[in-house]
Amino acid sequence: MNKKDKKKFKRKNIRLKNIEIDNLNEFEDDEVVEDKRATHKTSKKGKKSTKSDLDLKEARVIEVLSNNKCKVKFDNEVLECVISGRLKHVTHKTRTIIAVGDIVNIDIANENRIEEILPRKNSLSRFTEDSFQKEVILAANVDQVVITGSFFEPDLNLGLIDRYLCVANIFDITAIICINKIDLAYEEIIEELDFYKQNGYKVIFTSIKTGQGISELKNQLQNCETVFSGASGVGKSSLINLLQPGLNLRVSEVSDYSGKGMHTTTSARLIEWNFGGFLVDTPGIRSFTLHSKFKNIIPDLFPGFDRYLGGCKFLDxxxxxxxxxGVKEAVEKGLYSEEHYESYLRIMESL
Ligand SMILES: Nc1nc2c(ncn2[C@@H]2O[C@H](COP(=O)(O)OP(=O)(O)OP(=O)(O)O)[C@@H](O)[C@H]2O)c(=O)[nH]1
Ligand SMILES: [Mg+2]
Ligand SMILES: [Zn+2]
Structure with a gap:
């Protein structure tokens, strides 16, 4: 194959529309496709066939096992797949090659190799704390995120909920707040969540001990693709086990010493509900780092700010x-919560 043909071939075959590639020509030819399987010479005249000749099947990623392996659901069967080396080179802005929830094309005849990741409808992402700020996708192709917290062990963390809401707004994913362990709550702490209700968010209180809120949560999840996210130990896996007995997801006591979760769930997993829909259970996270590129949009989409933006002299x-x-005036007049305004300032400072 001469150089020009190789370039043409490359453009046709790299179809990772969801991953940002600044300049395809920067990739060395041998980095992109040196794999013989990618192009079969079919005649002595040099006529070639490409990936289109492979019998690719569409499947859904349900668990990522390593940089090289993942599990997919195809035709009601769970298959272990390898990820084509070709897909691994295009990752300078993201740490995630493949995410739970991705829709992929696999080559069943060849080790169930994943040859293509279809463009993501959306994704919920956090970013690494180092200066590279690489994207880490928690889940792809979801309708909603259930932001989970708990009243006790671990304590309610409103700052983390505010961050999540910003992220959901940025990625345009519907957010629902689920606060678990209501059996351990007291009146004043429940009132702290009125802020979210007043600002248009659905808040569901649940308990796996009393069963409170479980059917409301189930209604919210039915026939939707949801990602469950929040701190470790709030009871995400416990809630899922209660909603669908038989899954037997691992759960652990929260550490007596720190009151923090034990990070029991260690990798995200897509679960199919027997009552319709899917859910991604994710490992608990301590903090949710945003990318500094969002700094100029957060002032417009922080929870509850919208009704006061008209009072700001400057558009930016x-x-x-x-x-x-307008926002500062609302805080001064007691119309907007001081606590959440401070949480906003902390997010802005962190970026
Ligand atoms: N009192 C009370 N305890 C609960 C409730 N829900 C969960 N727990 C307990 O909280 C602990 C942690 O639950 P998990 O389901 O492992 O929490 P998780 O959010 O999945 O944690 P990670 O996997 O580490 O992110 C377990 O000991 C549960 O029994 C609840 O509604 N009330
Ligand atoms: Mg868990
Ligand atoms: Zn302002």
């Missing part, structure tokens, strides 16, 4: 140092 008001700011 950051609601921090500006004179004549």
């Amino acid at each position: 008001c950051t609601h921090t140092h500006e004179i004549k700011c």
Whole structure:
């Protein structure tokens, strides 16, 4: 194959529309396709056939086992797949090659090799804390995120919920708040969640001990593709086990010493509900790091700010140092919660 043909071939075959590639030509030819399986010479004249000759089947990623392996659901069967080396080179902005929830094309005849990741409808992502700020996708192709918290062990973390809501707004994913362990809550702490209800979010209180809120949560999950996310130990896996007995997901006591979860769930997993829909159970996270590129949009989409933006003199008001700011005025007048305004300032400072 001469150089020009190779370039043409490359463009036709790399179809990772969901991963940002600045300039395809920067990739060395041998990095992209040196794999003989990718192109079969079919005649002595040099006429070639490409991937289109492979018998590719569409499947859904249900668990990522390593950088090389994952499990997919295909035709009601769970298959272990390898990830084509070709897909692994295009990752300078993301740490995630393949995410739970991805729809992929696999070559059943060849070790169930994943040859293509179809464009993602959306994804819920966090970013690494180091200066590279690489994307880590928690789940792909979902309708909603259930932000989970608990009243005790671990304590309610409103700052983390606010971050999640920003992320959901950024990625345009419907957010529902589920606060578990209501059997351990007291009145004042429940009132702290009124803020979210007043700002249009659905808040569901649940308990696996009393069964409170379980049917409401089930209604919310039925026939939807949901990602369950939140801190470790809040009871995500316990809730899922209660919603679908028989799954037997691992759960652990929260550490007596720190009151924090034990990080029992270690990798994300897509579960199919027997009452319709899918859910991604994810490992608990301590903090949710946002990318600094979002700094200029968070002032517009922080929970509850929308109704006060009209009072800001500047269109690009950051609601921090500006004179004549609708948000700051609302805080001063007691119309907007001081606690959540401070949570906003902490997020802005962290970026
Ligand atoms: N009192 C009370 N305890 C609960 C409730 N739900 C879960 N727990 C307990 O909380 C602990 C942690 O539950 P898990 O389901 O493992 O929590 P998780 O959110 O999946 O944690 P990670 O997998 O580490 O992210 C277990 O000991 C559960 O028994 C609840 O509604 N009330
Ligand atoms: Mg868990
Ligand atoms: Zn402002």
